[in-house]
Amino acid sequence: MSSWNAHKKDHPLSLYFLTAALVFLAMSALGGGAALMGDPDGSGLGLDAAWLSGSPFVNYLLPGAVLFVLFGLGSAVLIYGLWVKPQSGPLAFISRMTHEHWAWFLTLMLGFALIIWIAVQYAIMRTFSPLQIVIAAVGVVIMVLDLLPEMRRYYKI
Numbered sequence: 001m002s003s004w005n006a007h008k009k010d011h012p013l014s015l016y017f018l019t020a021a022l023v024f025l026a027m028s029a030l031g032g033g034a035a036l037m038g039d040p041d042g043s044g045l046g047l048d049a050a051w052l053s054g055s056p057f058v059n060y061l062l063p064g065a066v067l068f069v070l071f072g073l074g075s076a077v078l079i080y081g082l083w084v085k086p087q088s089g090p091l092a093f094i095s096r097m098t099h100e101h102w103a104w105f106l107t108l109m110l111g112f113a114l115i116i117w118i119a120v121q122y123a124i125m126r127t128f129s130p131l132q133i134v135i136a137a138v139g140v141v142i143m144v145l146d147l148l149p150e151m152r153r154y155y156k157i
Helices: 003-010 013-038 061-084 092-098 102-125 130-147 149-155
Strands: none
Touching: 013 061, 013 102, 013 130, 013 149, 061 102, 092 102, 102 130, 102 149, 130 149
């Protein structure tokens, strides 16, 4: 058996499903965030600038940047961390504090942040889209998969 096949067997099955959810989130957030940064009035995505009235935002530029960086690039970093499990680097201090690999902990936080993001989005915009349910559900799926016992054991330090 090659070392690649032996290494693949080490990964929990749920990691594959978690990765799929994170890839979906990353692609959605990178695309949506880039679209909002490139067209801050939101019209390119069918958003109404009036939905932001009463919010701290004058346009969709800052929400687009957060979407792109936090959920897009953040998901990509977490996918790397979950698969490679680097033990050093700028995020290693999190592992020392939590006694779980930083990628596991931050994935849990990302799922939670995604649910909060959608709740705040609805509270600010007061408009409903089925996409909000899909994205909130992705946040729940990320958290549930990350909290499975096999994942907890695999990322325990």
